[in-house]
Amino acid sequence: MSRFAGRALDRVWFTFLVLHIPISLTLDLQLLYPPQLIPRPLVAFIDWYTGWSKDPIVLGAHTKTAEWGWLYVFFWVEAVVQIPLCAVGAYGLWRSEPSSPILPPRIWRVHGDLRPPVHLTASLLGSYGPFMMIPLGMAVDMTARLVHIVSAAQERKSL
Secondary structure, three states: OOOOOOOHHHHHHHHHHHHHHHHHHHOHHHHHOOHHHOOHHHHHHHHHHHHHHOOHHHHHHHHOOHHHHHHHHHHHHHHHHHHHHHHHHHHHHHOOOOOOOOOOOOOOOOOOOOOOOHHHHHHHHHHHHHHHHHHHHHHHHHHHHHHHHHHHHHHHHHO
């Protein structure tokens, strides 16, 4: 019997969390690392990605100008909060613990006039859409589970 038998959504959540950790460590957090520690293939990948996608967030972050300084706060939050929570959440889902942490979706709002040209919208939605929809799905699923757990506890308490 499979570890996630009867819990197909947990398999999706687990896969998302496990895949998110190395992506964050190798790509998102490159700007926090000393440049001499970043392997050339990862630098080449970022160069290829920004050339292909014209992603205004990644392009802006790599300019290292004061205008994009606010983004470094998000990188540090990702390093200090999000990556450990992804690890804890994946561990809880793997162990099938009913008290697995609830990981709220993160929704970033970019300030300023950074609207991409229409022809780039599809590629940006393809890049960032899953990072909004999957955590949103997780939040809805985990909220439904919490409602069920709390209702059951209240029923037992009233007996």
